[in-house]
Amino acid sequence: MLSNRKGRSLSSTIFFLLIAYFFLVWLPLHQLYGSHKAHRPTPIQGQWHRLNSIHLNNSTERFPVTSYIPLPTSPVSIPRIQHDFPVESRQERKARLKKQETIKRTFLHAWNGYKDHAWMRDEVSPSSGEYDDSFSGWGATLVDSLDALIIMGLDDEFEIALDALKQIDFTTTPTSEVNVFEIIIRYMGGMIAAHDLTDGKHPILLQKAVELGEMIYNAFDTHNRMPQMRWEWSRSAQGLEIQPSEITNLAELGSLTVEFTRLTQLTGDPKYYDAVQRITDVLEKNQLKTRLPGLWPTVVDADHLWFDNAEFGLGGCADSAYEYLPKEHILLGAQTDQYRNMYRDSIEAIKKHMLFRPMLKDQDQRILFTSNLVINRGGHVHKQQFLQEHLKCFLGGTVGIAAKIFNRTEDMSIARELTDGCIWAYDTMPTGIMPESMELLACEDEENCQFNDAKWQEGVWGEQLKTDSERHQVQKVIKSERLPAGVTAFRDSTYKLRPEALESIFIMYRITGDKSLQDAAWRMFQNIDKATRTRFGHSSIDDVRDSEPTLSNKMESFWLAETLKYLYLIFSEPSHISLDDYVLSTEAHPFKRPSGGF
Structure with missing residues (x-):
């Protein structure tokens, strides 16, 4: 009898412990983190694939490299980037994790829309549920998001994506031209980062990165080894000559270094590093010979290696x-001063010629933007446009990283004011979302710049207001264009789900530990999610001034690969993808920094 009581007592104790565990541990965690069960999608079949498609496998180089530029292999110490974060309180941690989980659910909403309606295609059309092949039809969203799945702990989704990756054939495409820059940063970057984050446990990732690298390397087979950025790949497949373009964006030509360098580090094949180092050497040779020494024009002639274009800026075509420059310096382990010197010359020119303070009503808030310049052949400014683009919002984070690794402490305030400028641009719009580009009125005296309504109106009008009729007309323009004080025009009022402002917030938060940056990021996330959410994901919007903006039915892969990833990392533990352990590419793909021999 006593034995039975003991048995019932023990059973009751175990039962009540399980009940307590359910309500006190499992249920709160379940409510906080949620549950997610991955489902295997069905590939969305296109019409282009044929058994007799042209494949670019082994091709004969017309201009082979006879001697490769060697990769430096003995990294040295680099100053620490990240802030020494204190231990957070239990309440702070709970609030942070709740926000992070909300961002993760938003990611899954868009990811599942892609899985269900555009699997293995490039993009899902988030309003209609159709698909779009914008980047050679190799599943851009799938590959671009690989490392985001790892970072967010979506292991089941990652395994599904890995299985799909095996089916992608990077040796053929239905497109007549391949955008070399976009393919490298989205596809190669995604696969290399996933490889690095999983410590090489999945050989398919590096195998596919090499497969893509072997194909895309043919775009460099030109008379001067400068790549044809809109590569006519079928000509290469047929053994025909290709030419570098006479009109090439600076950003496309100068933004292949990190991905190709990392591929050489991982494979030991020197040709990838050699290919991009040749470009760097050309840029360095011409950096002080342009119309604005220290900076390169936004458009260059890669065929004749001419850098005499008159337009200079830091947004689209250049960013x-x-x-x-600082990121390649880090990835090379600071073994050469080339990138340090190139950055020094560029930032000094930026500080001297491009930075401007906009005239705002709130003069307590110091913010900075950069202008665009047109320079005549005599080196004088022919035209200055006080134009802020969303794409320029990367600059705060870049200047912040460079200030740390190059010991340029005097530039840290510039990094913060550039970042704050983009936060202001979000906060000042009716939707809480920054437009693609807008013109502003610059202060004549940055240290003493009181808002002047008359000057602002003249900036909107484009010249001095002389009559009451003109003053009346400019008021109508301000009202019809819905111009915030200080903004003189909207060049492009769309929002394309871009990540650059959040990128700089993430970097500056990791550098400073300032929690007000997290607050800004959360405001931005809530406003973006509200304005862009659709049935199958999130869509670009046509006008950030509309309280209920029209959706454009476009969701590029960087929404998952960059924008939501940066948001997630802003609310992660500071050690998660630490800037002292990883270099993040321009597509937010984290590559392992060297800590010893490669």
Whole structure:
């Protein structure tokens, strides 16, 4: 009898312990982190694949390299980048994890929309549920998101994506031209980062990166070894000559270094590093010979190696070429001063010629933007446009990283004010979302710049207001264009789900530990999610001034690969993808930094 009581007592104790565990441990964790069960999607079949498609496998080089530039292999110490974060309180951790989980669910919403309606195609059309092949039809969203799946702990989804990756054939494409820059940063970057994050446990990742690298390397087979950036790949497959373009974006030509360098580090094949180092040497040779010494024009002639174009800027067509100067320095283990010197010359020119402070009503907030310049052959400014583009928002983070690794402490305030400028641009819009580009009125005196309504109106009008009729007309323009104070025009009022502002917030938060940056990121996330969410994902919007903006039915792969990844990392533990352990590519793909011999 006593034995039976003991048995019932023990059983009751175990039962109540299980109940307590359910309510006190499992249920709270389940509510906080949620549950997710991956489902295997069905590939969305296109019409282009044929058994007799042209494949670029083994091709004969017309201009082979006879001697490769060697990869440096003995990295040295680099100053620490990340802030020494204190231990957070239990309440802070709970609030942070709740926000992070919300971002993760948003990622899964878009990812599942892609899986269900565009699997193994490049993009899902987030409003209609159709698909679009924008980048050679190799599953851009799938491959670009590989490392995001790992970072967010979506292991089942990652395994499904790995299985799909095995089926992608990088030796053929239905497109007549291959965008070398976009293919390298999205596909190669995604596979290399996933390889690095999993410590090489999945050989298919590096195998496919090499397969793509072998194909894309043919784009460099030109008379001067400068790549044809809109590569006519079928000509290469037929053994025909290709030419570098006479009109090439600086960003595309100068933003291949990190991916190709890492591929050489991982494979030991010197040709990839050699290919991009030749480009760097050309850029370095011409950096102080342009119309604005220290900077390169936004458009260059890669065929004749001419850098005499008159237009200079840091946004579209130029951005990542400057971003990669400090990042390549880090990835090479600081073994050469080439990238340090190139960055020094570029940032000094930027500080001297491009930085401007906009005239705002809130003068307590110091922010900075950069202008675009047109330079005549005499080296004088022919035209200056006080134009801020969303793409320029990368600069705060880049200047912040460079300030740390190059011991340029005087530039840290510039990095913060550039970042704050983009936060201001988000906060000042009715939707809380920054437009693609807008013009502003620059302060004449940066240290003493009181808002002047008359000057602002003249900036909107484009010249001095002389009559009451003109003053009346400019008021109508301000109202119809919905111009915030200080903004003189909207060049492009769309939002394309871009990541650059969040990129700089992430970097500056990791550098400074300032939690107000997390607050800004959370505001931005909530506003973006509200304005862009669709049935099958998130869509670019046509006008950030509309309270209920029209959706454009476009979701590029960087929404998952960059924007949501940066948001997730802003609310992660600081040690998760530490900037002292990884270099993040221009597509936010983390590559392992060297700590010893490769």
